[in-house]
Amino acid sequence: MKLIKCPTPEAVAQQAAQFVIERINAKPAAVLGLPTGGTPLGMYAELAKAVREKRVDMRDITTFNLDEYCGLPPGDPQSYDVFMRSNFYMPCGLNPPQSHIPNGNAADPDAEALAYDAAIRAAGGIDLQVLGIGHNGHIGFNEPGTPPDSRTQAVQLTDKTRQANARFFSTIDDVPTRAITMGIGTILEAREILLLVNGADKAEILAATLRGPVTPDNPASFLQNHPCVTVIADAAAMP
Ligand code: F6R
Numbered sequence: 001m002k003l004i005k006c007p008t009p010e011a012v013a014q015q016a017a018q019f020v021i022e023r024i025n026a027k028p029a030a031v032l033g034l035p036t037g038g039t040p041l042g043m044y045a046e047l048a049k050a051v052r053e054k055r056v057d058m059r060d061i062t063t064f065n066l067d068e069y070c071g072l073p074p075g076d077p078q079s080y081d082v083f084m085r086s087n088f089y090m091p092c093g094l095n096p097p098q099s100h101i102p103n104g105n106a107a108d109p110d111a112e113a114l115a116y117d118a119a120i121r122a123a124g125g126i127d128l129q130v131l132g133i134g135h136n137g138h139i140g141f142n143e144p145g146t147p148p149d150s151r152t153q154a155v156q157l158t159d160k161t162r163q164a165n166a167r168f169f170s171t172i173d174d175v176p177t178r179a180i181t182m183g184i185g186t187i188l189e190a191r192e193i194l195l196l197v198n199g200a201d202k203a204e205i206l207a208a209t210l211r212g213p214v215t216p217d218n219p220a221s222f223l224q225n226h227p228c229v230t231v232i233a234d235a236a237a238m239p
Pocket of ligand 1: 034035036037038040066067133134138140
């Protein structure tokens with residue numbers, strides 16, 4: 001894995017945006033896999049700025065988000081669909097046919113998951129998958145114990161993940177218990193992966209991801225098996 005250490009989260013955001021811009025400029029019809037959460041927010045703001053300044057043209061890209069909660073009403077402010085609309089699709093001028101996110105309210109979540117993997121394949125596969133990481137090593141919502149060949153599927157969220165994400169909800173009881181997530185196998189099929197990590201609270205799991213055993217106990221450790229991974233982390237996460 002290639003490691004890039006930045007002094008601050010703001011520098012991580014700039015480096016990450018530059019990384020994505022270079023890939024899109026090299027391949028204007030690039031297929032991107034994208035995360036939500038706190039970590040990529042700065043990168044999305046930098047990308048929106050780059051679109052406004054005409055340093056990148058996103059008209060021909062296609063995007064697939066990693067995951068979506070199950071059971072939130074359509075338009076719920078905590079849904080990842082609304083997150084992506086507010087922070088990326090609208091500021092970067094993406095139109096609905098370009099951007100994909102699992103439907104967390106699908107009547108048949110298993111069929112939705114199968115169709116999502118098929119749509120990724122039909123788009124030619126993911127050129128660049130951007131990831132964050134959970135404190136327990138989850139990537140997407142692939143919690144510890146998930147096998148490396150898992151496909152997009154409906155999953156149960158762990159208490160640790162629900163507690164970490166409770167900061168976005170009024171109470172922990174409002175945090176959904178299930179989600180649809182790309183599988184680890186789906187993620188590892190991306191031709192290139194960019195992992196973003198900020199904060200001292202992620203230092204331990206990042207060290208385990210880079211140097212620890214490759215094990216389902218830390219789903220992110222499977223990234224060690226991918227031939228083209230870049231990690232951009234701030235100094236607190238990569239001391
Ligand atoms: C979000 C996702 C998650 C987050 C992870 C880190 O789409 O797939 O794996 O990347 O939970 O979240 P933050 O960035 O909020 O610390």
